[in-house]
Amino acid sequence: MDLLSSPRALRRWAVASLIANIVIVWTGSLVRLTKSGLGCSTWPRCTPDSYTPVAESGVHGLIEFGNRLLTFVLIAVAIGTFLSAVRHVRAGRLDRRAVRLTVYVGLGIIAQAVIGGISVRLQLNPWVVGLHLVASVLLIWWCVELVHLAFLIPPVVADGRRITLGRAIGLLGIAVIFLGVIVTGAGPNAGDGAAQRSGLPLEATAKVHAWAVWLLVALTVAGLVTAADLRLRRLYAGLLAVEVVQGVIGYVQYFNHLPLGIVFWHMVGTTLFVAALAHLQLALPRPGRVGDQEISGSSAAARKTTAR
Secondary structure, three states, rough: OOOOOOOHHHHHHHHHHHHHHHHHHHHHHHHHHOOOOOOOOOOOOOOOEEEOOOHHHHHHHHHHHHHHHHHHHHHHHHHHHHHHHHHHHHHOOOOOHHHHHHHHHHHHHHHHHHHHHHHHHHOOHHHHHHHHHHHHHHHHHHHHHHHHHHHOOOOOOOOOHHHHHHHHHHHHHHHHHHHHHHHHHHHOOOOOOOOOOOOOOOHHHHHHHHHHHHHHHHHEEEEEEHHHOHHHHHHHHHHHHHHHHHHHHHHHHHHHOOOHHHHHHHHHHHHHHHHHHHHHHHHHHHHHHHHOOOOOOOOHHHHHHOOO
């Protein structure tokens, strides 16, 4: 079985990279919600004298160390994706940007480990922890683009006005994510009982975040209603569904004083929202792109070959 050279292998590596970078956000949120953020008291060691948890670390040490080990899984997947992308680029079946993206993802995973280590050494400073999530958003975005390249997903049909609306939704969506990070830093789930918070008023930051979400939902509905292309309508419908579910979960968690289970599902929704938002943005036509070609220098024959 070809693990690198076949188009199917490339698609599987790209999807695996996306899933892995989403799942580690979920496990990271479990570390925070179980107050295991300082289960390993330092970095890169777990304790000053050991790279692995000791008995005194308890279950929190095991949870934090387990999340650290997942980094090696992500690196292995990133290497496999890189090697497969290189082979496809050399064969002329893939845009060279795919290789650059795999390098970005690999370096981003390493940077994530370093940011996580800094957050532990700074006793889970909320701004550093927030940077951890921002980096994850960027990694997920890159992975979605890799999936687009691997599956040769063509751009949707849209005129200038609809493209402008779609880009506005993208910018507002990114702002919503950043506002959510700020709300998290102001909230009580710090990752450890002794960790500091940002000091910002939780109610005020949550309201600003909610207002931005309502505006985003309104723009997404406008995009759905005005879209002439069937694929574009489906992209908007998927994004809107995620936004509505996320909004419901957000209000439920807020008015029930942030129960851990609901907060976890809100984090799951955040990763799905990032993927859906990136999917929409990457499907919109780009300047200089003509027709439905998504890979430079590729012909219709190359598309058929890759689809086999």
